[in-house]
Amino acid sequence: MGRAAASCEKDEEVKKGRWSAEEDEILRQTIHKHGVGSWQIISKKSGLRRNRHSCRFRWVNYLCPDIKRGPFSPEEESQIIQLQATLGNKWSVIASKLPGRTDNDVRSWWLAKKPCSTTLPNEEKWHINDQPKEKPQINDHPSEVGESFRNIKGKVDGACNSSGGGVGSSSVDQLAMPFKTSTVCASTATSLDQLEDSCEPKLGVVMAAGLDSISSDAFAHSSDSFLKLLSDSPEGNDMEYLQGQGHSFSDPCDVDAADKCVSPYKPQIL
DNA sequence: AATTGAAGCAACCGCCATCCG
DNA sequence: ACGGATGGCGGTTGCTTCAAT
Numbered sequence: 168m169g170r171a172a173a174s175c176e177k178d179e180e181v182k183k184g185r186w187s188a189e190e191d192e193i194l195r196q197t198i199h200k201h202g203v204g205s206w207q208i209i210s211k212k213s214g215l216r217r218n219r220h221s222c223r224f225r226w227v228n229y230l231c232p233d234i235k236r237g238p239f240s241p242e243e244e245s246q247i248i249q250l251q252a253t254l255g256n257k258w259s260v261i262a263s264k265l266p267g268r269t270d271n272d273v274r275s276w277w278l279a280k281k282p283c284s285t286t287l288p289n290e291e292k293w294h295i296n297d298q299p300k301e302k303p304q305i306n307d308h309p310s311e312v313g314e315s316f317r318n319i320k321g322k323v324d325g326a327c328n329s330s331g332g333g334v335g336s337s338s339v340d341q342l343a344m345p346f347k348t349s350t351v352c353a354s355t356a357t358s359l360d361q362l363e364d365s366c367e368p369k370l371g372v373v374m375a376a377g378l379d380s381i382s383s384d385a386f387a388h389s390s391d392s393f394l395k396l397l398s399d400s401p402e403g404n405d406m407e408y409l410q411g412q413g414h415s416f417s418d419p420c421d422v423d424a425a426d427k428c429v430s431p432y433k434p435q436i437l
Numbered sequence: 438a439a440t441t442g443a444a445g446c447a448a449c450c451g452c453c454a455t456c457c458g
Numbered sequence: 459a460c461g462g463a464t465g466g467c468g469g470t471t472g473c474t475t476c477a478a479t
Contacts, residue, residue: 220450275446
């Protein structure tokens with residue numbers, strides 16, 4: 168790569184370049200044994216001549232069992248486009264809303280396929296790279312939302328976790344997007360334990376079904392009000408409850424709330 | 438079959454925020 | 459309050475693959 172080694176890494180023998188299968192296995196075993204706590208420790212305990220950045224990167228982006236490989240679905244692509252438009256290059260936040268996807272993957276996809284203009288009409292946006300995409304419909308994946316809810320706990324229990332994100336959708340033509348997706352992070356928890364204790368199973372995703380427009384009012388739904396709604400909601404009936412209350416949420420712009428989400432790969436001692 | 442250029446992917450680097458003594 | 463250690467993030471680079479010529 169031709170760059171000077173990171174100033175903080177004093178090890179002269181730091182290995183660079185592609186990871187071998189053997190190295191992967193060693194890192195897996197080291198993490199299994201010591202947990203994902205300190206990457207500095209892991210890099211030393213593993214015996215691999217890889218620095219903390221390299222070990223972390225390899226685990227977070229490739230070895231973590233929750234990583235989803237393969238091409239992005241049209242729904243994921245539209246989410247990325249929309250979220251990038253609202254959040255900017257907050258790839259980690261964007262990735263946290265796409266379960267199993269990493270910021271590196273999202274960024275790579277964006278750099279390779281980003282639309283040449285953010286002001287394209289709706290229909291043109293669905294012909295990126297001259298490959299027409301089927302316009303998703305609101306009811307295409309209604310069950311995924313509830314499923315995301317139900318899967319939250321299981322994911323949180325893992326050593327590497329999705330932030331509790333999921334996918335919801337609604338039609339929002341005003342944003343020049345064929346459909347609007349959002350994940351509302353309903354947690355102000357700062358640790359996995361807090362998350363599990365205080366939010367699960369209410370934590371999750373609110374699908375803004377039937378939302379006709381995204382206005383500043385829609386974005387004004389703060390995490391606080393959202394939390395209150397969740398705290399009042401009956402368990403296991405999230406969507407019906409909210410719709411019954413006449414509420415709709417779509418708040419991908421709430422960076423503060425997103426920042427409060429548990430990091431997808433929050434260190435956890437096993 | 439060989440060459441070449443584009444696209445995709447994997448990885449590194451430096452910076453910043455946070456934690457902790 | 460301060461400084462070092464650490465984790466995490468975004469930008470960037472270089473390698474690999476593959477299609478076009």
